[in-house]
Each structure stands twice: as C-alpha cells, then as structure tokens.
Amino acid sequence: MKSRLLLSLIFLFPATCFAADDLFDIKPIADGVYAAIAMPAYKVNCNAAIIVLGDSVLVVDTHSKPSAARALIEQIKKLTPKPVKYVVNTHFHWDHYQGNEAYPSSWPAGVEIISSEATRQNIQRLGIPRIKNEIVTMPQEIANLKNDLEKASTADQKAAIQENLRQAEAYFGELKLMQITLPTMTFDRSLILRRGSRTVEILWLGRAHTDGDVFVFLPNEKVIVTGDALHGWTPFMGDSYPYEWIQTLDAAEKLDFHSVLGGHGDVMHGKLRFELWKQYFQDLMDRTAAVYAEGATLDEAKKTVSEFLTKKYAAQFDPNFPKSVTANVTKAYQVIAFPR
C-alpha cells in the first residue's frame, strides 16, 4: 500500500522530482507551463519559465553561464521531447542572458532569442563590457576566497568556502570562453506568439528595473513571468528608473493573472507582491527626497532612510535586505540629487 501511494505520488507530481545535481527545481504552474526555480549558487542563476507550445518550447531567461542553461536543457528534455525554438531575455543583466549560447548550440536548426530592442542594445553597450571587466576582476575574487579558506576555523566553514571556490573557478573558466549570443528578434512594445492553443504575450510596459524589461504573459493560463521587475528577493536598483518602475508595475498588475514567476525566489500568487514593491519604492523615494530637502548628505540619508525602511520592510524581503537597502537609498539619492 505504501509503495503504491508513493508510486501514485510520483505519477501525480513527476515534475517536482529532481536529482541531487540538478540546478533547478521544476514546478508545474499550469498545464505545460513550468517554473524552474534556481537552487542557491555562488554565482546566482535566475529562474526560468518553460512554456510548452504546439510543436516547440519557449524558455524565459538563460542564467549566468552556458553550463547552467545546459543543465536546464537536460531537465526540459525530461518534461517534453519538443525542441526549444524560442528563448526570451527579460533584460540585459548577466544572470539572465549569459547562458544564451546553450540554446542555438543544442538546437542548431533554429532558435529565436527574443528581447526588447533596448535589452539587445544594453547587452551590446553594457553587458559585454561588464563581462570583460569580470574577466579582469575574477582572479582577485578567487584569491580572496583562497585567503578566506586559509583563515576558516571550522570544518563546515572550510567546506562552504571550498565549494564556493570550486564554483568561482568553474565560472571564471566559462566566462573566458563565453560566446556572447545576442537576441535575434527584437520589438518595441509587444510581441505576441500564437502556437497551437497557446498565446504568449511578450510585453514592454515601461521602464522599470532597466529600460528594457519585458513581462511574459499567458492570458489563458493567467500566468505572468516578471524577470527582475518583480521577484521574491530585495529589488536591485542599479540600472533602474524608480519612479517609472512604480508605474510599470501598476500597468502589469492590471493584467489578469493568478500565478507570478519572478526572476528570483519562489512562485508567487496574486497581486500582493506588486503592491509591496510599489509601496517600498514610493517610501524609498519619498523619504530620501525629504531628507535630501533638509540638507542630508548621502551618508546621512543612507543611515536614516535605511533604518526606516528596514523597520518597515525587512520581514517581507530576503535576509539580505539590510545590506541591499543601503544600495537602494544610494540609488534613490542619486536619482533625486542628479536627475538624468
């Protein structure tokens, strides 16, 4: 009886099973639609969405390195024999597009890599220099890890640093060989794919986390994929447009969906997270503008605004919030003091 129960559980939830060395936890979110939730890694990988179409598959985002995308491809092959014909890059950040090359090399017959035109340009203008810069800085990062390893006092600490070091060296190796693969199909506002019974709307709704973010919306399944415009961690704002981000989230929130897959963290439901992020950005900008108006220096703003935001929001974000919030206040201060 027990084994029968186990068997039927495996039958019911085949896709949630994963091997120890898998990089992604695959979770079905609608019929033929899966969230690939990235496991923690030294160099983070973003989540992916896997959307099975009539005769092919569309994947949203490709992680920080080709080997991670190839690992996901192996997991996709267990879900469906259909080839991946479409890849979407939600935006130009390293952990969302650096695995692109894995798809055309796995399906040489043809893969369209789709993004906004702004994202394609951002990869060329900013993404590629950042990769070159990282190739220069990685040896120091690896040296620091080796230094930390020597200083580690417990066996657990040693093992954790050893693992990070192994991942850092592997990442550096891939970075040097990376074949930067640009999107092959771009658009300004929206691109709608109709394949079999599936409709996939790829939408640019305004500037947000970057100037090129797209949302992938499945109107029939009521699923939205948000990249880093909305996710389960603390927002990274380095390349963002904070005031417009609020409006863009507002526009996305008006779509009719139940399930939300962000670029990081677990699958979310409903619209609460949209409300949280909008309120967070509003408070961040309002508080920073207020202390700036009173003559606060950047350091003073970082201290007072971060304290306020940490008290109000830390519990609703990831454990790194207190650190990330300081960077967000710096960004807010720059936007207010030096408007573009």
Ligand SMILES: [Zn+2]
């Ligand atoms: Zn990002």
